[in-house]
Structures are given as C-alpha cells and as structure tokens.
Amino acid sequence: MIYLDNSATTKPFPEVIESYTAVAANYFGNPSSIHRLGMEAEKLLMQARAQIAAILEVKPSEIYFTSGGTEGNNMALKGASSFYKTRGKHIITTRIEHDSIKRVMEQLEQDGFTITYLPVDEQGFVAVDDIKKHIQNDTILVSIMHVNNETGAIQEIAAIGELLKQYPKILFHVDGVQAVGKTPFSFKDHHIDLYTMSAHKFHGLKGNGILYAKEGLLLSPLLAGGGQERNMRSGTENVAGAVSTAKALRMQMENYKMHFSKMQELNKFIRKQLESMDRTIVHSPVQSVPHIINFSAEGIKAEVLIHALEEKGIFISTTSACSSKINTVSKTLLAMGVPEHIAESSFRISLAYENNKKELEEAMTVLKETIHWLRGVMNK
Amino acid sequence: MKYDRILIRYGELSTKGKNRKKFVDKLRNSIADALSSFSGIKIDGQRDRMYVVLNGNEADAVVHSLKNIFGIQSFSPAIKVERDLEVLKDAALELVTSIYKDGNTFKVSARRSDKTFSLDTNELNHFFGSHILKNIPGIKVDVKNPDITLQVEVRSEAVYLSSENFAGAGGLPTGASGKAVLMLSGGLDSPVAGYLSMKRGLELEGVHFFSPPFTSERAKQKVVDIGNVLASMNGKFVLHIVPFTEIQQLIHKQIPENYTMTATRRLMLRITDEIRRRQEALAIITGESVGQVASQTLESMYAINAVTSTPIIRPLVTSDKGDIVDIAKQIGTYDISIRPYEDCCTVFVPASPKTKPKKEKVEFYESFVDFEPMIKEAVDKVETIVLTGKQENNSLMDSLF
Numbered sequence: 001m002i003y004l005d006n007s008a009t010t011k012p013f014p015e016v017i018e019s020y021t022a023v024a025a026n027y028f029g030n031p032s033s034i035h036r037l038g039m040e041a042e043k044l045l046m047q048a049r050a051q052i053a054a055i056l057e058v059k060p061s062e063i064y065f066t067s068g069g070t071e072g073n074n075m076a077l078k079g080a081s082s083f084y085k086t087r088g089k090h091i092i093t094t095r096i097e098h099d100s101i102k103r104v105m106e107q108l109e110q111d112g113f114t115i116t117y118l119p120v121d122e123q124g125f126v127a128v129d130d131i132k133k134h135i136q137n138d139t140i141l142v143s144i145m146h147v148n149n150e151t152g153a154i155q156e157i158a159a160i161g162e163l164l165k166q167y168p169k170i171l172f173h174v175d176g177v178q179a180v181g182k183t184p185f186s187f188k189d190h191h192i193d194l195y196t197m198s199a200h201k202f203h204g205l206k207g208n209g210i211l212y213a214k215e216g217l218l219l220s221p222l223l224a225g226g227g228q229e230r231n232m233r234s235g236t237e238n239v240a241g242a243v244s245t246a247k248a249l250r251m252q253m254e255n256y257k258m259h260f261s262k263m264q265e266l267n268k269f270i271r272k273q274l275e276s277m278d279r280t281i282v283h284s285p286v287q288s289v290p291h292i293i294n295f296s297a298e299g300i301k302a303e304v305l306i307h308a309l310e311e312k313g314i315f316i317s318t319t320s321a322c323s324s325k326i327n328t329v330s331k332t333l334l335a336m337g338v339p340e341h342i343a344e345s346s347f348r349i350s351l352a353y354e355n356n357k358k359e360l361e362e363a364m365t366v367l368k369e370t371i372h373w374l375r376g377v378m379n380k
Numbered sequence: 381m382k383y384d385r386i387l388i389r390y391g392e393l394s395t396k397g398k399n400r401k402k403f404v405d406k407l408r409n410s411i412a413d414a415l416s417s418f419s420g421i422k423i424d425g426q427r428d429r430m431y432v433v434l435n436g437n438e439a440d441a442v443v444h445s446l447k448n449i450f451g452i453q454s455f456s457p458a459i460k461v462e463r464d465l466e467v468l469k470d471a472a473l474e475l476v477t478s479i480y481k482d483g484n485t486f487k488v489s490a491r492r493s494d495k496t497f498s499l500d501t502n503e504l505n506h507f508f509g510s511h512i513l514k515n516i517p518g519i520k521v522d523v524k525n526p527d528i529t530l531q532v533e534v535r536s537e538a539v540y541l542s543s544e545n546f547a548g549a550g551g552l553p554t555g556a557s558g559k560a561v562l563m564l565s566g567g568l569d570s571p572v573a574g575y576l577s578m579k580r581g582l583e584l585e586g587v588h589f590f591s592p593p594f595t596s597e598r599a600k601q602k603v604v605d606i607g608n609v610l611a612s613m614n615g616k617f618v619l620h621i622v623p624f625t626e627i628q629q630l631i632h633k634q635i636p637e638n639y640t641m642t643a644t645r646r647l648m649l650r651i652t653d654e655i656r657r658r659q660e661a662l663a664i665i666t667g668e669s670v671g672q673v674a675s676q677t678l679e680s681m682y683a684i685n686a687v688t689s690t691p692i693i694r695p696l697v698t699s700d701k702g703d704i705v706d707i708a709k710q711i712g713t714y715d716i717s718i719r720p721y722e723d724c725c726t727v728f729v730p731a732s733p734k735t736k737p738k739k740e741k742v743e744f745y746e747s748f749v750d751f752e753p754m755i756k757e758a759v760d761k762v763e764t765i766v767l768t769g770k771q772e773n774n775s776l777m778d779s780l781f
Contacts, residue, residue: 019780039597044777051781061715243780250781 002359005317006201007149007178007292007350013203013251016244020205023240031237032226041239048239048246052210055253058187059215064229065242068209069177069198070100071222075211075233076173076194077104079219080141081113087169088138092116094126096332097145101175105143123285124153124336128160141171146179146195150332150348151284152292154183161190171217177201181252182289193217199241203352204248208241255353263290266351266360273364277371281342283333296338296346297371299378305347308370314363317348383439383457386446387540388430391453391550400427406581407451407553413615414445443546448613450579451556452548456531458540463497468532468539469511475541476512476519476530485522486512490532497534504532552581554614559583560663560693561656563648564619566602566721569667569696571713572704574610576695577665584610585659586617587652589624594728598721604767605716612769613711620655621763624648627754628728635745641733642742645675645684647751653688654759663691669699679736686739 003011023044029037031045046060053060066072081091093105095117105115116134118126126144142164147154157174164172173194179185180202187195194217199208213219213232225234267290274280279298297305302318309316318330333343349363388411396403408425411432415421420435421442432442439457446455461471476486490504499507508530513519533540562574564586574584588603600621611617627647635643652664668676675684685692696704708714 022780034596034598036597039601042598043601044780047777047781059712247781 001313001315002363003315004349004351004355004363005315006352007348008317009200009206010203010352012200012205013248015251016204016248019247020240020244023243027239031239032228041237044243045237045239048242051246052249055249056187056212058212061230062212062215064211064213064232065237065245066209066211066233067207067238068200069098069175069196072177072196072198072209072211073098073100073175074104075219075222076196076213077101077108077141077143078222079232080171080173080194080217081108082220083218084140084171085113088136088140089113090116090136090139092118092131092134092139092142094118094120094144095335096120096124096148096150097143098149098175098177101143101145120332120335122337123287124148124151124283124332125285125287126155126160128156128163131160132163135167135170139167139170141173143173143175145175145177146185147176147183147289147292148332149178150292150330150346151294151336152178152288152290152350153285154179154287154289157185157192158190161192165191178292179289180249181256182291187212187214199245199248202248202252204245205241208238208245210245210249252353259353260290263351263353266290266355266357267293269357269360270349270364273368277368280371283336283338283346291351293349294333294346295349296333296342298342298345300345300371300374301378302345302347305370305374308374309366312366312370314366316367317350318346383459383542384434385458385460386432386434386439386442386455387458387542388432388446388455388548389453390429390451391548392552403451403553403556404430406556407449410449410451410554410614411446414449415442418442418445446548447546448549449553450549450551450581450614451553453550454545454548456542456545458542460538460540463534463539465499465507468541469508472508472530472532472541473512473515475543476528477516479528479543480516480519481527482518484527485520485525486528486530487521487523487526488512488530488532490534492534494534494536496536504534508532549579549613551579554578554581555583557581558663559585559659559661560665561620561652561659561661562586562665563652563667564588564603564606565667566599566606566717567667568701568708568714568717569669569672569704571606571610571667571717572707572711573665573667573695575613575707575711575713577693578610578613582663582665583614584617584665585655585661586610586619587622587655588619589622589648589651591623591625591628591728594625594628596721598719602716602719602721604765606713607765607767608769609711609713609716611767615769617767617769618659619765619767621765622651622655622758623761623763624651624758627751627758630749630751630754632728634749635742637730638732638734639737639742639745640728640730641675642680642683642737643746644728645680646687646742646746647755649684649692650687650751651755651758653690654755655762656690658759663693664688665693665695667696668694669696669701669704672701674733674735677735679738680734683737683739683742686743 027041027044029041031038031042049060049063053063091113109115118130120126144155144160146157164170171193174192176195177198180197193214195212197210200206219232221232223234228234228237270293271282274282274295281296283294329340329343330346333346404425408423411423418437422433424431461468488505488508490501492501531542557580560582562584564570578584586607590600607617607619631640631643656664
C-alpha cells in the first residue's frame with residue numbers, strides 16, 4: 001500500500017498508540033478526583049499541556065484540549081463572537097475555508113452577524129489589502145486558514161497579523177489544522193489570538209485537538225458543565241488522548257526539523273512528473289506546503305481514477321475529505337478561477353514525512369499508466 | 381548577517397570594587413548553566429563586560445535563555461569586526477540591510493571607549509550614516525524615533541556592531557550574596573518573596589510543611605511546581621519537605637485553640653532554622669506582609685520570631701497584595717498558587733486565631749511538652765528533592781511523552 005492521502009488523515013505513530021493505551025489502562029483516574037489516582041491523571045494532563053505549550057512557545061494556560069479541528073473551529077468562532085458581540089457583529093473570512101468554518105459562519109449569519117467572504121486570486125491567496133479594505137467599525141473577528149487543505153497554499157498569516165495588530169479590538173483566528181509541523185509560524189510574532197489544531201493530521205489519534213487561545217481572551221463555552229479546561233470546555237478530560245497528542249506533536253516537530261528538506265525534494269519530483277504529463281495542470285502554488293500537490297487530469301472522471309489507483313494499492317483523494325462523499329466540485333479551485341470542467345477532474349496527493357522517493361516513483365508510474373489507460377477507454 | 385556573539389553589560393556589578401571578580405565568576409557560572417544545552421559556546425568574562433561567543437548557534441535562542449539570568453543589566457547580539465574602516469563600513473551596511481524593511485528609518489549611535497581611534501563619535505556617526513544612506517535606497521534618518529539603531533562601539537581590541545538592546549533581569553548573580561532558606565507554603569506570597577531574594581543574588585533552598593492526610597498530595601505538588609519555576613530562573617532549586625502531621629496533632633491536643641496558630645508557626649520556624657543550620661545557610665526568608673493575616677500582625681511576628689535570632693528576611697513586608705499578585709503573574713507562579721488545594725488543613729485552623737498573641741502566654745502553653753525530640757525527628761525525616769526546572773517525572777511516565 002502506498003498511502004498518499006495524509007491531508008485527509010495520517011497514520012498514527014505506533015508510539016502514540018502505545019502511549020494512549022498505557023495511559024488509558026494504567027492511569028484511568030478522573031483528573032477531578034481528589035485521591036491519588038485522580039492526581040496521577042491530572043499530573044499527566046498538566047504535563048501534556050506543558051509539553052504542547054513548550055513546543056508551540058506559548059503558556060500552558062493558553063492551551064485547551066478539544067475533540068479536534070471541527071470543535072476547535074466552532075469553539076473559537078462561536079465562543080468569540082458570542083462573548084464579544086456587544087463590540088460589533090461583523091466578521092471577515094475567505095471563500096476557501098473548510099466547512100467547519102463555513103457552516104459556522106452560516107449559523108452566525110442566522111444569528112444576525114454580517115460575514116464578509118473574501119475572494120482569492122488565481123494562486124489561491126487572500127490579499128492583505130483586501131482585508132484592510134473590508135474592516136469596519138463593528139468588525140470583531142477575522143478568520144483565515146493557515147494552509148489550504150486542497151491546494152496547500154500558505155496564506156500570509158504574518159502580514160495579516162501585522163495588519164490586525166493595528167486593530168486591537170479585532171480578534172484574529174487561524175485555522176491551522178493543515179499547517180502543524182509543515183510550515184514555520186509563531187503565535188506571538190504573528191499576533192494570533194486563536195489557532196485550531198487537530199491531532200489526527202499529525203499522526204495523533206482522531207477525536208483529539210488543541211485550541212490555542214491567547215491569554216486574557218474570553219470565550220463563551222460551547223460545552224457547559226463541570227468546568228474543566230478552566231470553564232472553557234466542560235467534560236471529563238481525555239487524559240490518554242491529551243498525552244498521545246503531546247507525543248504526536250513532539251514527533252511531528254522533530255520530523256519537520258529533520259526531514260523538511262527531503263519533503264521539498266519529493267514535492268519537486270512529483271511536480272516535475274505531473275508537468276511532464278499530457279493535459280495535466282498543477283494547481284498548488286509555489287508558496288504552498290510541500291506536503292500537498294493538487295492537480296487536474298483533464299477529461300478524467302475523478303472517482304474512477306481514485307478507484308483504479310486503489311485497486312493497485314495507491315491512495316490519493318479528490319477534494320476535501322470531509323465533503324468528498326457528496327459530489328461537489330472543489331470550491332477552492334472554483335474560487336481561484338479554475339474552469340468547472342477542469343476542477344471536476346482535480347486530485348490531491350498529500351504526503352507525510354515517512355514517504356520515500358521509491359514509493360513515489362512507483363506511484364507516479366502507476367498514475368501515468370492509469371490515466372493513459374482511462375483516456376483510451378473513455379476516448380478522451 | 382549572522383551575529384557572532386552576545387555582548388552582556390553588568391548592572392550593579394560594576395560598583396563592586398575589589399570583589400568584582402567574584403561576582404563576574406558567579407555570573408559566568410549562571411550563564412554557563414543556562415546555556416549548557418548549546419554546544420560550542422564560549423563565555424569570555426571581562427572586567428567590565430562579558431561576551432557569549434556563539435560559534436554558529438542561533439542568537440535568538442541564546443537571547444531567550446539569557447532573559448531570566450540575574451545580574452545582567454542588558455545585552456545585545458553583536459558582531460565583532462576588526463578596526464579597519466573599510467571592513468567596518470561593509471559590515472555595518474550588511475547588518476542594517478539584513479534588518480531593513482521598506483520605509484524604515486535609522487540612526488547611528490557610536491561610542492568610543494578607546495579615545496585613540498582615528499574618528500571621534502560625531503565623525504563615526506557621520507561616516508556610517510552616509511555610507512548607509514548612499515547604499516540603501518529609500519532609507520531615511522530619524523534620530524528621535526528610529527526603527528533601526530545601529531550601535532557602533534569602538535574598543536581597543538575591536539569594534540562591536542549591534543542593533544538591539546534587550547533588558548536583562550537585573551539584580552545580582554545567583555549565589556553572590558550567600559545562601560538562605562525559603563519557607564514555601566504554596567500560596568501566592570512565598571514564591572514572590574523567593575524570586576525577589578534570588579534576584580538579589582541569594583541562593584535559596586525551600587522548606588515546605590506537609591501533613592498527610594490533612595493536607596493533600598496536590599498541595600505538595602503545587603510546591604514542587606513552584607520550586608520548578610524558581611529552578612528555571614537559575615538552574616536548580618533544592619526543596620525540603622518536612623513531615624509535620626505528628627507535631628500538628630500534638631499542638632492541637634496541647635495548646636488552647638486560639639493559640640494553636642501561633643504555636644504552629646513557632647514550631648515551623650524552629651524546624652526551618654534547624655534545616656538552615658544543617659544546610660549552612662545564614663538567613664530565613666518568608667512571604668510575610670504586615671497585617672495580611674492573623675499570623676502576620678506585628679504582635680504575631682514578635683511572638684513567633686522569638687524562637688530564633690537568625691535573620692528573617694521578609695521581602696514583601698510592606699507590599700500590597702495587588703503588587704504581589706502582579707509579580708506572581710509576571711514570574712509564572714500565579715496560576716500554580718491559585719490551585720484550590722488546602723495547604724493548611726481546615727481541621728487545624730482555629731475559628732478565631734489570636735491576632736495579638738502574647739509571647740509569654742504561648743511560651744507557657746508550649747512548656748508542658750518537650751517538642752525538641754519531635755523537631756529533631758521531623759528534620760531527620762525530611763524528604764529532599766532537587767528540582768531542575770523541568771517537570772520532574774519518573775522515567776516510567778516520561779516514556780509516555
């Protein structure tokens with residue numbers, strides 16, 4: 001099997017699973033219990049929080065454990081807009097956000113908020129000036145994804161943060177689900193108030209995520225109850241999940257330091273192969289993470305190619321995994337101005353640090369053959 | 381442009397006359413400890429300043445590690461350049477170019493500690509300023525509020541170029557003022573008292589009273605975590621945990637209720653003093669602040685302090701609670717201190733402790749029991765932990781992360 005769908009999910013590191021089972025079996029206490037078992041669990045939770053904070057160079061009190069990217073995005077947007085709604089009811093975001101931002105924005109519109117959806121250019125980038133142009137007196141929140149899940153484009157978070165620094169009343173939320181361990185960033189230097197992460201995108205376990213919320217920021221909690229996570233997110237803490245997430249993050253960051261240049265080489269190789277193919281267009285811009293390469297093979301039915309490759313043990317994807325069950329055309333590509341018939345035949349190869357040149361050579365050979373064969377069958 | 385060293389300026393050290401070398405050596409040790417994880421770093425401690433030679437290490441990471449070291453007034457990443465005007469000109473331009481962003485303004489701030497150099501301060505400013513103006517299109521001079529300040533320091537051995545000054549933690553180098561023990565309760569005040577003492581160059585060891593099952597394991601953990609915060613400031617913090625249950629129960633049995641608090645504090649102080657003696661320290665530090673609670677009225681302090689003639693240093697004695705909280709937040713102990721675990725079991729807290737206890741009375745009540753052997757036993761059974769500022773864990777748990 002050659003797995004090239006790492007933006008949908010990654011294979012958990014075996015060490016992460018080991019940590020999870022060890023904690024779940026041996027430290028099963030409720031962190032809120034006052035006896036020793038509770039205390040051990042609480043200690044592990046604190047250590048997980050401290051390790052994550054140290055890696056991200058923030059304070060432990062700025063780290064909240066969530067159930068993943070969707071919850072983190074919901075918690076940030078609904079929590080902030082509800083808490084700060086007396087300041088204003090205008091929010092700025094983009095047309096290429098993940099559904100867990102987009103649908104929340106639609107809900108907020110129902111609640112009387114006005115949302116500005118910024119367009120992107122042909123490369124898939126939001127213009128910083130465009131954000132500035134749309135800031136109003138009642139703007140309370142700007143939410144921009146860090147790395148696009150379909151094309152890998154890295155938005156100019158640093159420049160946007162620099163701009164928003166001049167508007168202390170506007171919160172800056174960044175959906176960083178696809179960015180962790182794939183591109184350098186700094187919460188402090190980029191003036192980010194809220195940042196969403198998801199463990200299963202960096203070889204952790206599904207159902208675990210992290211929300212960074214800058215010190216002093218208040219959110220209305222989505223989940224009220226026992227007051228865990230400093231009242232921001234009630235529910236008995238998933239200690240095993242938190243510990244395994246801390247481990248996954250550590251390992252991902254180590255891989256990032258060690259293997260990022262190798263990843264850039266692999267990206268170059270794939271691009272070269274794709275560019276040498278007939279009627280194939282690479283959509284991922286130059287300024288994108290090396291892990292994601294989005295391309296179209298004109299005239300090929302997306303789903304057919306996916307299944308044909310699957311038969312040969314190669315896994316790639318069409319568009320965003322979360323909505324790929326519904327036959328929708330990539331909204332990111334459409335927003336970039338890609339014609340619909342080309343966007344319909346778009347694919348995403350997404351890598352992990354463990355992928356190697358050999359398997360990619362094999363995958364590209366098979367991809368070429370399969371596309372050639374399909375074109376013959378379908379007379380395209 | 382890569383910085384090749386960090387220039388460290390002493391604060392109060394420079395007033396220390398004949399003892400200066402001792403102070404500089406202490407500071408060098410603190411810096412060496414803090415930078416032990418970097419390889420190839422050289423520390424060159426001179427009479428009036430110190431250089432950390434980076435040998436290829438990133439300046440940013442080292443800067444981060446220097447910010448909390450006591451005894452540093454300020455520091456700057458710098459480049460050492462030979463005293464040749466042509467070479468200097470190019471190096472200065474390269475440095476400014478590397479940090480210049482469109483629309484930035486600059487100024488040159490030259491200093492000449494070596495008066496034999498061919499150009500004086502004004503000439504230096506002009507020399508570098510004109511070269512930069514000529515070679516960076518669009519850059520302007522702004523002497524009042526520049527975005528970039530090029531600092532040029534001419535010394536007899538070389539010229540140092542830098543552009544940023546970071547404030548150091550101030551104070552005196554750790555250990556320069558000797559050793560004291562700190563009574564740590566887990567509350568808000570004692571960690572701040574500890575921090576301020578460390579800042580004045582005291583090396584500290586902590587003492588904490590632990591009365592299981594009346595106080596919880598979590599209260600002890602709080603103190604360990606606080607100890608780790610203090611350790612992270614100078615690399616190490618020794619914590620003595622005193623088993624106090626038996627003495628507390630005996631006090632409760634023997635002493636009239638409204639005097640239990642006074643007697644408890646007196647015994648804590650006697651035990652702390654014994655630990656101080658064994659650890660060869662010369663003073664006791666507490667987080668007391670006049671009038672804050674019943675045990676911190678002047679009458680209480682007088683009655684409690686009577687058990688020892690050892691100097692008791694109370695750095696917060698005249699501080700308001702709000703100011704103490706501000707420092708606690710700044711040093712990172714606030715969040716730990718406010719964890720809601722009892723550190724003095726409610727069972728033993730009298731409903732109305734005496735705010736004006738009489739020394740003679742408490743002595744009379746205590747005279748019916750010989751506490752001395754119990755004090756000795758408690759000190760003998762002290763659990764001593766050496767904290768390094770990293771979360772202490774057993775290796776079993778470490779493997780989980």
